[in-house]
Amino acid sequence: MDFTLGRYFPADSPVHRLDPRAKLLGSLLIMIGVLGARSLPAFGLLAIGLSATTALGRLPISLVLRGLRPFFWLFLLTFLLNAYFTPGSPGPLGTSLEGTSQGAVLTARLALMVLTASLLTLTTSPIDLTDGIERLLKPLRRVKVPAHEVAMMMVIALRFLPLLAEEADRIKKAQMARGVDFEGGILKRLKNIVPILVPLFLSAFRKADLLSLAMEARCYRGGEGRTSFSELRFGLGDGLALATSGLLALAGTIW
Amino acid sequence: MGEKLVGRKVAYTGIMAGLTALGAWIRVPLWPVPFTLQVFFVLLSGAILGPRLGALSQGAYLGLIFVGLPLSTSGGGPGVVLSPTFGYLAGFPAAAWLVGRLEGKGFMRRSLSMLLGLGLIYLTGLTYLWFYFRYIAHVPRHVSELLWLGLLPFIPGDLAKAVLASCLAGRLGRLGWRSS
Numbered sequence: 001m002d003f004t005l006g007r008y009f010p011a012d013s014p015v016h017r018l019d020p021r022a023k024l025l026g027s028l029l030i031m032i033g034v035l036g037a038r039s040l041p042a043f044g045l046l047a048i049g050l051s052a053t054t055a056l057g058r059l060p061i062s063l064v065l066r067g068l069r070p071f072f073w074l075f076l077l078t079f080l081l082n083a084y085f086t087p088g089s090p091g092p093l094g095t096s097l098e099g100t101s102q103g104a105v106l107t108a109r110l111a112l113m114v115l116t117a118s119l120l121t122l123t124t125s126p127i128d129l130t131d132g133i134e135r136l137l138k139p140l141r142r143v144k145v146p147a148h149e150v151a152m153m154m155v156i157a158l159r160f161l162p163l164l165a166e167e168a169d170r171i172k173k174a175q176m177a178r179g180v181d182f183e184g185g186i187l188k189r190l191k192n193i194v195p196i197l198v199p200l201f202l203s204a205f206r207k208a209d210l211l212s213l214a215m216e217a218r219c220y221r222g223g224e225g226r227t228s229f230s231e232l233r234f235g236l237g238d239g240l241a242l243a244t245s246g247l248l249a250l251a252g253t254i255w
Numbered sequence: 256m257g258e259k260l261v262g263r264k265v266a267y268t269g270i271m272a273g274l275t276a277l278g279a280w281i282r283v284p285l286w287p288v289p290f291t292l293q294v295f296f297v298l299l300s301g302a303i304l305g306p307r308l309g310a311l312s313q314g315a316y317l318g319l320i321f322v323g324l325p326l327s328t329s330g331g332g333p334g335v336v337l338s339p340t341f342g343y344l345a346g347f348p349a350a351a352w353l354v355g356r357l358e359g360k361g362f363m364r365r366s367l368s369m370l371l372g373l374g375l376i377y378l379t380g381l382t383y384l385w386f387y388f389r390y391i392a393h394v395p396r397h398v399s400e401l402l403w404l405g406l407l408p409f410i411p412g413d414l415a416k417a418v419l420a421s422c423l424a425g426r427l428g429r430l431g432w433r434s435s
Contacts, residue, residue, distance in 0.1 A: 156269025215262030
């Protein structure tokens with residue numbers, strides 16, 4: 001199991017230092033702009049904006065582009081299906097001209113959206129993002145969405161995931177030592193998941209009990225009136241970054 | 256519903272979210288779709304924690320995927336929303352809620368609630384798949400094709416998971432959270 005949790009790239013740059021709320025909202029605006037873009041200059045402008053962010057964030061370009069890799073087949077499929085199956089005037093290799101341009105626009109849109117998303121997660125650590133989401137969701141308290149508690153659960157899950165994975169591995173080895181055979185036919189392998197799951201649940205519940213004891217011993221009372229060691233500050237730079245993304249999105253949509 | 260979320264509940268729900276994430280990793284390579292335990296943990300979270308906390312644990316799991324952790328079978332990050340299988344993920348909190356809501360005594364009742372939860376995941380998953388082909392990839396697919404692609408290959412494995420989950424739910428409900 002690979003625990004390169006998130007693809008956060010730690011560095012000291014203006015982009016990394018931005019308030020996570022500004023980055024979340026800014027990425028959202030850029031994505032809206034990308035959805036509205038249809039002309040070449042619009043795509044160019046948005047691509048320049050993303051490249052500038054990459055440069056400001058001191059990110060290696062190869063790392064940013066690597067975010068596109070899981071989506072490669074999706075891009076190819078989208079492009080080819082559109083190029084071949086859209087009716088229009090014939091182009092090279094049996095494609096249609098309208099289809100090719102439509103496929104190119106859709107592929108560019110998808111690629112820019114994925115790049116925006118990976119820029120966000122490359123420059124912001126999962127903990128900061130969780131913090132940002134918590135603050136952004138706070139107004140939803142009125143409709144009974146417990147923003148703080150959900151953020152707390154996310155952090156707990158993040159902290160305990162490696163422990164649980166280690167535990168699962170240990171249980172598997174312990175059961176093998178007792179003679180459970182994890183090789184063999186499909187049905188047998190499926191059946192053999194059970195002697196892992198039951199101890200895994202029991203150990204997870206035990207961990208949860210200890211954790212809740214520790215939380216209550218420290219007077220955890222939920223989100224109300226809780227203060228935080230690292231306060232988020234929405235400064236001038238954050239406002240500026242957000243305004244720039246807004247302008248980019250607007251320009252991308254109108255052009 | 257309006258009760259306070261104290262430490263114990265937050266701890267259990269968080270750990271359940273962690274187990275769901277782990278479920279995406281425990282996989283038996285099978286054809287045509289790999290067998291993972293995700294859905295199993297989704298159904299079980301509703302049965303063990305109840306409707307509200309079950310749904311919250313799945314919400315926290317989706318939140319972790321959103322902030323970039325590669326915890327789903329299609330990676331992580333906000334880009335997951337663009338992947339064809341996002342609909343199934345989006346159905347997880349709703350399914351956990353439904354299972355918790357319908358949860359009762361007895362194996363049959365429990366199995367039935369899990370099957371309905373499973374149906375809910377399929378419903379959102381297929382709806383999104385249709386939407387995805389129609390509006391994101393711009394290549395509309397016929398409904399029958401979608402069923403072949405996004406429903407039938409999953410059914411045998413998921414039925415096995417639902418049965419397994421209903422077996423375990425009875426025992427774990429007694430041992431863990433509710434008794435103490």
